[in-house]
Amino acid sequence: MTATDNLDNQALSSVTAAEARLLIRDGRYQGQTAGLAPGYLQANLAILPQENALDFMRFCQRNPKPCPLVGVSETGDPMLPTLGHDINIRSDVPAYNVYRNGVLDETVNDIADLWRDDFVTFALGCSFTFEHALVKAGIPLWHFQHRKTVPMYRSNIMTRAAGPFGGETVVTMRALHPDKVDEAHEICRRYPLAHGAPLHVGDPGAIGIDDLYQPQWGDVPPPIGDHIPVYWACGVTPQNAIVRARLPLSITHRPGHMLLTDIDEQAEVPVI
Amino acid sequence: MTATDNLDNQALSSVTAAEARLLIRDGRYQGQTAGLAPGYLQANLAILPQENALDFMRFCQRNPKPCPLVGVSETGDPMLPTLGHDINIRSDVPAYNVYRNGVLDETVNDIADLWRDDFVTFALGCSFTFEHALVKAGIPLWHFQHRKTVPMYRSNIMTRAAGPFGGETVVTMRALHPDKVDEAHEICRRYPLAHGAPLHVGDPGAIGIDDLYQPQWGDVPPPIGDHIPVYWACGVTPQNAIVRARLPLSITHRPGHMLLTDIDEQAEVPVI
Numbered sequence: 136m137t138a139t140d141n142l143d144n145q146a147l148s149s150v151t152a153a154e155a156r157l158l159i160r161d162g163r164y165q166g167q168t169a170g171l172a173p174g175y176l177q178a179n180l181a182i183l184p185q186e187n188a189l190d191f192m193r194f195c196q197r198n199p200k201p202c203p204l205v206g207v208s209e210t211g212d213p214m215l216p217t218l219g220h221d222i223n224i225r226s227d228v229p230a231y232n233v234y235r236n237g238v239l240d241e242t243v244n245d246i247a248d249l250w251r252d253d254f255v256t257f258a259l260g261c262s263f264t265f266e267h268a269l270v271k272a273g274i275p276l277w278h279f280q281h282r283k284t285v286p287m288y289r290s291n292i293m294t295r296a297a298g299p300f301g302g303e304t305v306v307t308m309r310a311l312h313p314d315k316v317d318e319a320h321e322i323c324r325r326y327p328l329a330h331g332a333p334l335h336v337g338d339p340g341a342i343g344i345d346d347l348y349q350p351q352w353g354d355v356p357p358p359i360g361d362h363i364p365v366y367w368a369c370g371v372t373p374q375n376a377i378v379r380a381r382l383p384l385s386i387t388h389r390p391g392h393m394l395l396t397d398i399d400e401q402a403e404v405p406v407i
Numbered sequence: 408m409t410a411t412d413n414l415d416n417q418a419l420s421s422v423t424a425a426e427a428r429l430l431i432r433d434g435r436y437q438g439q440t441a442g443l444a445p446g447y448l449q450a451n452l453a454i455l456p457q458e459n460a461l462d463f464m465r466f467c468q469r470n471p472k473p474c475p476l477v478g479v480s481e482t483g484d485p486m487l488p489t490l491g492h493d494i495n496i497r498s499d500v501p502a503y504n505v506y507r508n509g510v511l512d513e514t515v516n517d518i519a520d521l522w523r524d525d526f527v528t529f530a531l532g533c534s535f536t537f538e539h540a541l542v543k544a545g546i547p548l549w550h551f552q553h554r555k556t557v558p559m560y561r562s563n564i565m566t567r568a569a570g571p572f573g574g575e576t577v578v579t580m581r582a583l584h585p586d587k588v589d590e591a592h593e594i595c596r597r598y599p600l601a602h603g604a605p606l607h608v609g610d611p612g613a614i615g616i617d618d619l620y621q622p623q624w625g626d627v628p629p630p631i632g633d634h635i636p637v638y639w640a641c642g643v644t645p646q647n648a649i650v651r652a653r654l655p656l657s658i659t660h661r662p663g664h665m666l667l668t669d670i671d672e673q674a675e676v677p678v679i
Contacts, residue, residue: 185461189527192464193479197489199676207465209569217469217567255461295489295678297481324675327599331675403596403603404471406567 147171152395153220156227159395165229165244167391169263176328176398176405178205178218178258179370180228180388181377182246185210188255190298194376195259197295201304201372203328205398205405206258213250215258217406219397224256230389237381242389249386261370261393262307264329264400268322274315277357284391285309286350287369291343292334294372299380305371306334308347310362319365328405335366342366352390419443424667425492428499431667437501437516439663441535448600448670448677450477450490450530451642452500452660453649454518457482460527462570466648467531469567473576473644475600477670477677478530485522487530489678491669496528502661509653514661521658533642533665534579536601536672540594546587549629556663557581558622559641563615564606566644571652577643578606580619582634591637600677607638614638624662 142164147155152175158164168177183191195202206218215222225247233241233249266276278285285307292304311319316336324332335342347364348355352371377385388394398405414436419427424447430436440449455463467474478490487494497519505513505521538548550557557579564576583591588608596604607614619636620627624643649657660666670677
């Protein structure tokens with residue numbers, strides 16, 4: 136493959152999810168998926184051995200706002216037929232993080248050689264879905280407008296543990312005009328598969344955030360001014376729980392590099 | 408316990424779910440739970456060996472409308488702390504169906520002597536939640552008004568299988584005035600933990616129902632007249648899937664005799 140084979144984000148903004156996945160599978164696109172295949176549900180990814188799968192599903196069931204489960208594979212089967220046509224999770228995500236004993240060991244673009252017969256794939260809804268709904272409703276989002284990554288923070292809101300999975304809820308923050316907070320809540324409540332309504336509004340200290348301008352992940356937000364910080368449960372929470380569990384081997388998507396599904400973002404259930 | 412110790416449904420209509428559970432635990436109430444502890448989420452129940460638990464969770468994830476999972480226990484632990492205070496699933500449900508090799512073997516009021524260290528309890532949302540919302544919105548329901556059981560039918564809408572679990576979706580039917588169908592859809596869409604929006608509206612034959620007046624379960628509905636039959640996914644679907652799986656031993660609630668949780672019916676997530 137030559138450098139000219141690589142497509143940019145713009146080139147993939149007008150193709151379907153299925154078409155984008157094929158380009159990703161062929162190694163022609165390895166970038167972030169924000170803005171790609173608009174209208175389709177994008178998903179966070181966790182691949183774990185079966186021995187941890189029941190506990191991880193319990194963890195997701197008990198923490199549905201940070202961990203909205205949208206798909207689960209058969210054990211050892213790399214396909215995800217309920218989420219789309221011919222999805223092969225070994226190759227159809229632009230980049231993967233490989234964790235060994237809870238430490239990020241490598242970032243790769245294909246996991247075919249790491250695949251095991253006891254692996255179970257979990258797909259979880261992500262914030263793109265409700266962000267699209269907010270923007271559509273005329274509620275501007277700073278990180279969208281400036282092509283930044285939303286700031287993320289470790290809160291003191293504890294998850295409900297299951298087996299080795301637990302820890303703090305990671306939250307995202309979006310600053311909204313005070314007039315828009317209730318409407319944003321109302322809109323997001325309609326997307327239980329995309330983190331749902333905000334967890335908290337206002338004082339960052341109340342949920343254990345010391346400094347709004349020192350996020351643990353993502354970009355530093357601009358001065359809040361006359362806006363109000365609004366916090367949502369974040370898909371980094373399950374990644375954090377997986378890291379804490381120190382499994383010998385686990386795989387997630389590389390943050391921002393999501394699975395593109397064939398599910399309509401507006402669908403009531405994430406099953407084709 | 409003497410006969411006079413037994414309380415009737417009316418006596419429990421003004422107590423909290425936690426109070427009602429204690430009366431049930433003490434054997435003082437063994438009846439249906441419709442109308443009990445108003446405002447609290449009621450749940451269908453499935454108790455299975457751990458070896459089937461991962462597949463059953465997959466089945467629920469792939470069929471969220473008939474099988475909206477609201478709680479999962481630890482293996483061997485009879486308590487359900489995410490659903491309420493001091494819920495002991497061995498005694499706190501009015502009546503249980505015990506299946507052996509897929510056949511209903513006995514109906515009991517306590518399962519303490521059947522409990523096993525490998526049992527996992529699953530609680531699933533039920534139709535009471537959206538029915539209350541419909542009635543509150545001024546949409547009358549025949550079976551509510553006449554204290555009947557909603558008619559249920561085996562449809563030809565197939566579930567997405569997982570392991571030994573699969574089969575047809577069982578649906579309930581409620582006849583609505585044509586003017587109310589859209590509003591009912593809109594209301595139910597807000598309750599993903601209670602079967603969500605209807606699966607079908609109109610022609611019963613289109614979903615494999617031969618005769619609206621011969622339901623497989625529940626009461627025969629009155630002539631449809633100028634109303635339209637509206638069909639929702641039903642919690643008998645997972646019971647049906649469990650029966651089909653012919654597990655050596657599985658336990659469900661006795662239909663109509665649900666688990667009363669401490670979760671607010673309007674709650675976004677089913678976790679206290």
